[in-house]
Amino acid sequence: MAGRSSRTAPHVVVLKGGPSAEREVSLSSGAECAKALRQAGYEVTEIDAGQDLPARLAEAAPDVVFNALHGRWGEDGCVQGMLEWLKLRYTHSGVLASALAMDKTRSKQVYREAGLPVVDSLIVATETARSSHPMAPPYVVKPNAEGSSVGIYIVRDGANGPAQLGAQMPAEVMVETYVPGRELTTTVLGDRALGVTEIITDGWYDYDAKYKTGGSRHVVPAEIPDDxxxxxxxxALRAHRVLGCRGMSRTDFRWDDSRGLAGLYLLETNTQPGMTPTSLAPEQAAAAGLDFPALCAWLIEDALCRA
Structure with a gap:
């Protein structure tokens, strides 16, 4: 199944949807990627990833899989391991890099060892975070292994009590020091960091700010000092490399501009960035001269070049 077929154009399966909390985002990303790949000349089959995924992939017999899944199972190494087992080429990062990047605690350990700046954090039982302050406010509470700002709570300085966490939270959560200031992000494509975007919102860059119309504004390139x-x-390039990412990743930062370079902190690296034409990574690619169909085609050709 791994070899390129005799078709004139490679057959691409686009994986989308899936069972994670980010299903709707993935359906949107997948549909946009499939459309762009058809425009680029590929034969495309779209598959909504469910428990019958191995059988559907065997039936489709693609030359390469475009992974447009987001969240757990789709970007944490699970589907990547299945694709490795099936000997299918696929886009974006492999098993280890995907698992590391999704686990915020483990990835922070890797960043620290590489000398990258990260904020202090700890893992606590969710009930503990509900009943008392795990650290002095201000701080952020979030799942250790989710994306798209799912389940993020901010406890402000002077808060009367701990976070009122929803019932959907896992048994343990990450608590990390809150960094005031500006939201920045950088996409890496292959061995190149494309640029810096500033994300401007009225509040925290949460799920609604990311995906609802008018929820945020992107300044590309960011109007920030050269240093x-x-x-x-x-x-971002160092994070991509130390995690072992491949293809494309996007690394997010918070910058306290009152402290200069000392106020810049790396938050996390996303191995499966949002993939609509107006998502952050495609916007940066476009600013670097790579339109959306060309970006999707680059990811396919990058995957096809791997053994």
């Missing part, structure tokens, strides 16, 4: 831009590019 901060250079540091974002450097840190």
């Amino acid at each position: 901060i831009s250079a540091a974002c590019l450097d840190y």
